[in-house]
Ligand SMILES: [Fe+2]
């Protein structure tokens with residue numbers, strides 16, 4: 368079964384959103400390098416790579432279904448943040464809108480009875496629960512730390528212990 372035009376367009380939009388999200392996280396990472404939060408910079412760089420991975424899952428899905436992949440220009444990421452808390456509040460907000468977008472995509476797949484697309488999207492539904500939870504937790508910790516510099520630096524070091532691909536098991 369070929370993908371409908373509407374579904375192709377919606378998946379292409381999602382690829383764009385994942386790539387924009389990757390670029391956004393890289394912008395956050397760049398700010399953390401500048402603000403001397405090396406651990407957070409590393410965490411966000413890994414997250415940026417994960418988002419590219421999300422885009423590539425959908426990219427490959429379109430390619431496998433013989434659908435056209437259309438890439439668009441990415442918006443320039445935000446360059447300045449007020450604090451590390453501000454960074455992760457932005458990340459949480461972005462993840463929430465990605466979840467909303469995935470939900471809409473899933474809804475479309477059910478409406479069209481596009482079951483293999485729905486199956487593909489199930490991984491993303493689960494992933495978004497995880498991503499939102501992770502960001503929400505970091506925001507909560509940073510809210511508790513406030514301006515306590517030693518705690519902030521210690522938490523930054525903890526975020527830096529995230530290693531490449533540790534959270535994402537490949538199929
Ligand atoms: Fe993503």
Ligand SMILES: [Fe+2]
Nearest residue numbers: 418462465498
């Ligand atoms: Fe994400």
